[in-house]
Amino acid sequence: MEGLTLSDAEQKYYSDLFSYCDIESTKKVAANGRVLELFRAAQLPNDVVLQIMELCGATRLGYFGRSQFYIALKLVAVAQSGFPLRVESINTVKDLPLPRFVASKNEQESRHAASYSSDSENQGSYSGVIPPPPGRGQVKKGSVSHDPVQPRTSADQQEPASPVVSPQQSPPTSPHTWRKHNRHPSGGNSERPLTGPGPFWSPFGEAQSGSSAGDAVWSGHSPPPPQENWVSFADTPPTSTLLTMHPASVQDQTTVRTVASATTANEIRRQSSSYDDPWKITDEQRQYYVNQFKTIQPDLNGFIPGSAAKEFFTKSKLPILELSHIWELSDFDKDGALTLDEFCAAFHLVVARKNGYDLPEKLPESLMPKLIDLEDSADVGDQPGEVGYSGSPAEAPPSKSPSMPSLNQTWPELNQSSEQWETFSERSSSSQTLTQFDSNIAPADPDTAIVHPVPIRMTPSKIHMQEMELKRTGSDHTNPTSPLLVKTSDLSEESKINSSVKFASGNTVADGYSSSDSFTSDPEQLGNNVTHQRSHSGTSPDNTAPPPPPPRPQPSHSRSSSLDMNRTFAVTTGQQQAGVVAHPPAVPPRPQPSQAPGPVVHRPVDADGLITHTSTSPQQIPEQPNFADFSQFEVFAASNVNEEQEDEAEKHAEVLPVEKASDPASSLRVAKTDSKIEEKTAASAPANVSKGTTPLAPPPKPVRRRLKSEDELRPEVDEHTQKTGVLAAVLASQPSIPRSVGKDKKAIQASIRRNKETNTVLARLNSELQQQLKDVLEERISLEVQLEQLRPFSHL
Amino acid sequence: MAVCVAVIAKENYPLYIRSAPTENELKFHYMVHTSLDVVDEKISAMGKALVDQRELYLGLLYPTEDYKVYGYVTNSKVKFVMVVDSSNTALRDNEIRSMFRKLHNSYTDVMCNPFYNPGDRIQSRAFDSMVTSMMIQVC
Numbered sequence: 001m002e003g004l005t006l007s008d009a010e011q012k013y014y015s016d017l018f019s020y021c022d023i024e025s026t027k028k029v030a031a032n033g034r035v036l037e038l039f040r041a042a043q044l045p046n047d048v049v050l051q052i053m054e055l056c057g058a059t060r061l062g063y064f065g066r067s068q069f070y071i072a073l074k075l076v077a078v079a080q081s082g083f084p085l086r087v088e089s090i091n092t093v094k095d096l097p098l099p100r101f102v103a104s105k106n107e108q109e110s111r112h113a114a115s116y117s118s119d120s121e122n123q124g125s126y127s128g129v130i131p132p133p134p135g136r137g138q139v140k141k142g143s144v145s146h147d148p149v150q151p152r153t154s155a156d157q158q159e160p161a162s163p164v165v166s167p168q169q170s171p172p173t174s175p176h177t178w179r180k181h182n183r184h185p186s187g188g189n190s191e192r193p194l195t196g197p198g199p200f201w202s203p204f205g206e207a208q209s210g211s212s213a214g215d216a217v218w219s220g221h222s223p224p225p226p227q228e229n230w231v232s233f234a235d236t237p238p239t240s241t242l243l244t245m246h247p248a249s250v251q252d253q254t255t256v257r258t259v260a261s262a263t264t265a266n267e268i269r270r271q272s273s274s275y276d277d278p279w280k281i282t283d284e285q286r287q288y289y290v291n292q293f294k295t296i297q298p299d300l301n302g303f304i305p306g307s308a309a310k311e312f313f314t315k316s317k318l319p320i321l322e323l324s325h326i327w328e329l330s331d332f333d334k335d336g337a338l339t340l341d342e343f344c345a346a347f348h349l350v351v352a353r354k355n356g357y358d359l360p361e362k363l364p365e366s367l368m369p370k371l372i373d374l375e376d377s378a379d380v381g382d383q384p385g386e387v388g389y390s391g392s393p394a395e396a397p398p399s400k401s402p403s404m405p406s407l408n409q410t411w412p413e414l415n416q417s418s419e420q421w422e423t424f425s426e427r428s429s430s431s432q433t434l435t436q437f438d439s440n441i442a443p444a445d446p447d448t449a450i451v452h453p454v455p456i457r458m459t460p461s462k463i464h465m466q467e468m469e470l471k472r473t474g475s476d477h478t479n480p481t482s483p484l485l486v487k488t489s490d491l492s493e494e495s496k497i498n499s500s501v502k503f504a505s506g507n508t509v510a511d512g513y514s515s516s517d518s519f520t521s522d523p524e525q526l527g528n529n530v531t532h533q534r535s536h537s538g539t540s541p542d543n544t545a546p547p548p549p550p551p552r553p554q555p556s557h558s559r560s561s562s563l564d565m566n567r568t569f570a571v572t573t574g575q576q577q578a579g580v581v582a583h584p585p586a587v588p589p590r591p592q593p594s595q596a597p598g599p600v601v602h603r604p605v606d607a608d609g610l611i612t613h614t615s616t617s618p619q620q621i622p623e624q625p626n627f628a629d630f631s632q633f634e635v636f637a638a639s640n641v642n643e644e645q646e647d648e649a650e651k652h653a654e655v656l657p658v659e660k661a662s663d664p665a666s667s668l669r670v671a672k673t674d675s676k677i678e679e680k681t682a683a684s685a686p687a688n689v690s691k692g693t694t695p696l697a698p699p700p701k702p703v704r705r706r707l708k709s710e711d712e713l714r715p716e717v718d719e720h721t722q723k724t725g726v727l728a729a730v731l732a733s734q735p736s737i738p739r740s741v742g743k744d745k746k747a748i749q750a751s752i753r754r755n756k757e758t759n760t761v762l763a764r765l766n767s768e769l770q771q772q773l774k775d776v777l778e779e780r781i782s783l784e785v786q787l788e789q790l791r792p793f794s795h796l
Numbered sequence: 797m798a799v800c801v802a803v804i805a806k807e808n809y810p811l812y813i814r815s816a817p818t819e820n821e822l823k824f825h826y827m828v829h830t831s832l833d834v835v836d837e838k839i840s841a842m843g844k845a846l847v848d849q850r851e852l853y854l855g856l857l858y859p860t861e862d863y864k865v866y867g868y869v870t871n872s873k874v875k876f877v878m879v880v881d882s883s884n885t886a887l888r889d890n891e892i893r894s895m896f897r898k899l900h901n902s903y904t905d906v907m908c909n910p911f912y913n914p915g916d917r918i919q920s921r922a923f924d925s926m927v928t929s930m931m932i933q934v935c
Contacts, residue, residue, distance in 0.1 A: 334908055
């Protein structure tokens with residue numbers, strides 16, 4: 001072997017190594033055992049190690065003598081420096097850094113027993129003596145007292161020297177590597193700090209790039225007395241180290257973080273050994289983070305938007321890439337905003353990063369936002385991941401894989417829990433999409449398609465009319481609820497309408513109301529009816545509305561159909577208002593107030609004469625007793641003839657199948673004026689004949705008897721007793737009536753004729769109007785059909 | 797199992813492109829670049845209809861003898877292009893869709909990061925890890 005010239009440092013270093021390997025102190029080191037471990041720790045490929053061994057001659061000898069060992073160490077240094085392994089290179093390479101040996105965990109543990117306490121002297125140097133991340137033990141700074149286990153006193157003696165020497169020779173790069181170690185908490189050991197000396201920290205600004213997780217290479221000076229340094233990784237509590245670290249870091253930081261780190265340092269110092277949770281946030285830290293959170297977002301339950309957080313964390317002067325990574329880690333729910341927990345986690349990560357800790361690949365469990373329900377499971381899930389990761393920091397990619405699956409496993413449930421957690425917390429951020437289900441759904445418009453028909457009550461009462469008018473106008477303007485009310489009211493009103501229609505049909509002219517029988521909720525029809533009713537109501541209270549009727553001095557005339565004619569014309573005018581009827585019929589004479597009850601009587605009469613719908617006819621029957629009653633009243637008030645007529649009407653009401661009663665009605669329907677008088681007379685006659693209680697004077701009786709014979713020939717239903725009343729009135733004026741009455745009878749007869757004429761005219765008018773109404777309704781129906789046909793097209 | 801994954805920005809420059817290290821990456825880059833034309837063609841063909849109706853997954857853009865290229869475009873005209881080895885015949889359309897979905901989700905997560913400026917290269921580690929998982933699947 002050629003001579004090996006070693007520098008002093010190398011000499012000492014090698015001697016230490018040799019003594020370390022030379023357990024048995026036999027001055028000969030076997031190839032296996034610690035030597036192999038040492039060479040393995042050099043992180044050289046196996047072939048290189050073999051080459052080294054061959055070169056140094058150990059293979060020849062079968063063991064490592066001191067010289068061989070020294071040569072081997074030198075070759076290790078050469079190989080680590082990247083130079084080709086040559087025997088010549090041993091001496092040719094100048095300023096070769098000391099071989100670097102990575103201490104594995106086993107080695108550390110083994111060396112732990114042989115720890116030494118020379119660290120106090122190595123305050124500067126031991127900063128680099130940082131075990132690789134997997135090792136729990138870390139070299140403490142001077143403040144830390146290592147286990148005074150000293151395997152060999154010689155080593156102890158050598159120890160102080162070599163460590164001191166080594167840093168001197170360490171090339172400039174070593175501090176960087178050391179620095180990397182310092183900054184390489186890699187999750188597991190981050191709490192154990194990096195007891196870098198203060199001065200070492202200043203040169204390395206915060207611009208330290210993300211250290212290579214896998215770079216656990218030791219700087220040359222770091223393991224000066226290898227066994228001692230390695231062994232020195234005592235399991236002493238990291239508090240002191242943290243203490244030393246953080247004050248150092250405080251010197252660097254000029255931002256607000258300095259305060260934070262100082263407080264954190266103190267806090268961490270006080271914290272007892274928390275090996276398992278290096279990322280734990282202390283109370284003081286948390287309080288500080290919360291205060292910082294408040295400066296941005298006063299509401300502790302609210303969010304910090306991404307932009308504000310970006311500005312805030314940019315102040316830490318960390319590189320954007322790292323901040324981006326921190327954000328990725330801390331934004332647990334990926335919503336672009338930070339909650340209090342997320343903010344604290346991010347803040348803590350930034351602090352750690354500034355202090356030299358490397359960012360973990362996944363969020364440490366202690367920094368996870370506290371989930372209400374799944375906190376335990378999250379902790380359990382993350383724990384193995386954390387440990388797994390910390391177990392093999394040197395191999396970053398492989399470490400990721402064990403941690404990743406655990407992360408993936410816990411992620412889904414964490415995501416779910418985060419969602420649940422978010423539901424619990426009050427969210428003010430609009431960007432929060434997970435709690436969308438909290439948003440209120442707009443109430444559906446209940447009446448989107450409801451077209452509220454006009455509420456109509458077809459009752460003849462004035463009050464109802466007014467109500468209907470109000471409702472109608474109100475429903476036009478009101479909204480959703482009104483149609484419902486209107487509908488219900490309509491439904492109720494419809495029934496009333498039907499009944500009232502029937503009643504009205506019995507009372508008034510048929511056409512409009514007859515159509516209303518086929519009543520639907522059609523607003524137009526209702527409107528028609530309303531108008532009808534309106535007009536009706538208008539007419540009933542306002543007797544002066546209709547045009548002045550022809551003079552009807554006779555009260556009998558008032559009781560005649562003229563009154564009904566008024567109604568009829570009112571109805572027709574109402575129809576006109578509805579746009580159905582065009583021409584106003586001749587206004588019949590207005591009934592006098594005294595004749596108020598009369599109209600009731602005459603309604604059925606007119607109805608009998610004008611209504612052609614059989615549907616209304618049966619309804620008139622029950623009504624007949626009404627005006628039959630009235631007729632009874634009128635009998636006393638009116639003339640004898642009227643009374644007779646009323647009696648006849650009454651009788652006809654009572655006895656339906658009276659032919660004579662029906663005859664005049666049918667004749668009236670036919671609008672035959674010729675037989676009117678006869679019918680009336682006939683009606684009156686049988687009435688008088690059938691009824692023996694008539695108070696009428698005997699003279700009319702013979703007349704009636706005459707008529708009776710005529711009327712007997714004509715079968716008819718008595719529903720037209722109303723007409724019989726009219727006829728009776730007409731009959732009063734008949735010449736057959738004994739003129740013993742005198743002028744009155746003549747007058748009556750004249751009036752009767754006029755009434756008949758008006759009746760015929762009105763009857764014709766009525767029929768025409770009915771026809772017109774039918775035509776208009778048909779047109780309307782056709783238009784509606786067309787509209788409906790057109791509508792589907794419009795919706796395309 | 798993707799051989800190459802690329803994220804192309806709206807202006808047709810790559811935001812992220814990563815290939816399996818087995819092959820010549822330049823070749824994949826070229827394939828992705830040529831596929832952009834096909835993507836644009838497909839987009840314009842469906843452009844008549846509303847954007848809502850346009851499906852994000854474009855499907856097979858064009859096959860070569862060795863590889864198949866699939867495309868996916870987001871509503872912001874960010875395109876994802878994936879090159880798949882043709883030998884993996886077991887890869888069904890649904891799987892491709894799911895892969896694109898994962899890509900899209902990861903991309904949105906990247907976007908949510910306030911420190912990410914749209915238009916920058918994607919350097920997110922989470923995104924990288926996701927793409928790695930996609931590319932390592934079959935292997």
